[in-house]
Amino acid sequence: MDSQKDAFYSFIQELQDTITARLEQLDGKATFHQDEWHREEGGGGLSRVIQDGDVFEKGGVNISAVHGALPAAMQNYFKVPDADFYATGISLVIHPLNPMVPTVHANFRYFEMYDKLGEMVDCWFGGGLDLTPYYLFEEDAQHFHQVCKDVCDRHAVADYELFKTKCDEYFHNPHRNEARGIGGLFYDYCRATDEHSMKDWLEFQKDMGSHFLEAYIPIAEKRKDLDYTPENRKWQEIRRGRYVEFNLVHDKGTLFGLKTNGRIESILMSLPPTVQWKYDHHPEAGSKEAELVAVLENPREWVS
Numbered sequence: 001m002d003s004q005k006d007a008f009y010s011f012i013q014e015l016q017d018t019i020t021a022r023l024e025q026l027d028g029k030a031t032f033h034q035d036e037w038h039r040e041e042g043g044g045g046l047s048r049v050i051q052d053g054d055v056f057e058k059g060g061v062n063i064s065a066v067h068g069a070l071p072a073a074m075q076n077y078f079k080v081p082d083a084d085f086y087a088t089g090i091s092l093v094i095h096p097l098n099p100m101v102p103t104v105h106a107n108f109r110y111f112e113m114y115d116k117l118g119e120m121v122d123c124w125f126g127g128g129l130d131l132t133p134y135y136l137f138e139e140d141a142q143h144f145h146q147v148c149k150d151v152c153d154r155h156a157v158a159d160y161e162l163f164k165t166k167c168d169e170y171f172h173n174p175h176r177n178e179a180r181g182i183g184g185l186f187y188d189y190c191r192a193t194d195e196h197s198m199k200d201w202l203e204f205q206k207d208m209g210s211h212f213l214e215a216y217i218p219i220a221e222k223r224k225d226l227d228y229t230p231e232n233r234k235w236q237e238i239r240r241g242r243y244v245e246f247n248l249v250h251d252k253g254t255l256f257g258l259k260t261n262g263r264i265e266s267i268l269m270s271l272p273p274t275v276q277w278k279y280d281h282h283p284e285a286g287s288k289e290a291e292l293v294a295v296l297e298n299p300r301e302w303v304s
Helices: 004-027 072-078 138-153 160-170 198-210 212-223 230-249 252-259 264-270 288-297
Strands: 033-038 043-051 056-069 084-096 103-114 120-132 183-190
Touching: 004 043, 004 056, 004 084, 004 103, 004 198, 004 212, 033 264, 043 264, 056 264, 084 212, 084 264, 103 198, 120 138, 120 160, 120 198, 120 212, 138 160, 138 183, 138 198, 138 212, 160 183, 198 212, 252 264
Parallel strands: none
Antiparallel strands: 033 043, 043 056, 056 084, 084 103, 103 120, 120 183
16 A cells, blocks of 8 residues: 555656646647756656746746755754655746736645654645736636635635635735735645544645646636737736745745755746846836735735
């Protein structure tokens, strides 16, 4: 019988294939370039990156399974003594060409920690998905959140309202006093309890991962052929700058990868290809750009 980590790794291998095939189909031009990599301390991964497509300017769908001694920086973070770890997951970020199509991110991961005798002393699931539009289409935000809520409602371990709130709190640039996007789900350190087993969490992870495409593809299909102007692109690139700020300053996954000698190209595949930082930039009052910022400064409820 497969262990929990083996079962999850098999799932994310299949999920990577499913997601990349569907994104290639939607793009119609670009295909994913694949790199298999190995980590000297133990483990490795498979990175797939798409670039310069008709729909997707840049995107990555990566899986990894790494293990070894927990680095000192991570021992301090987890407040544990000398320990070993195993971490596996799938992480994706898709940056569209058309500013009317939102950027999307998703991550589904599993972590185990062991003492020096090799006995597992802790394990947990974490993950989530979130949407980062450049122009606000309320029906898109509602659709994305409705798919998230429907999955949560099928699993006793999941709490849509809690995970939605955690997402709004996590994907937030406090130095800008604004959210990175319109949210989704975020959950971490999901462990077994008296009421729920790790298998319950595994089934939720698999269900949410399997519905990522349902949450995102209809939005991308609807918006990919809309007209846009050079000014729309300029705004997209300014907002991408805020995305970069979050990923490099606050994102725990990025920081974990950098502190555990992860593969730098895979870690930084989340960064968009073209970005602008305009000094003291503010959108014009009453504009579509200002409408988006107002929502980012005051997160909303999208589904009942």
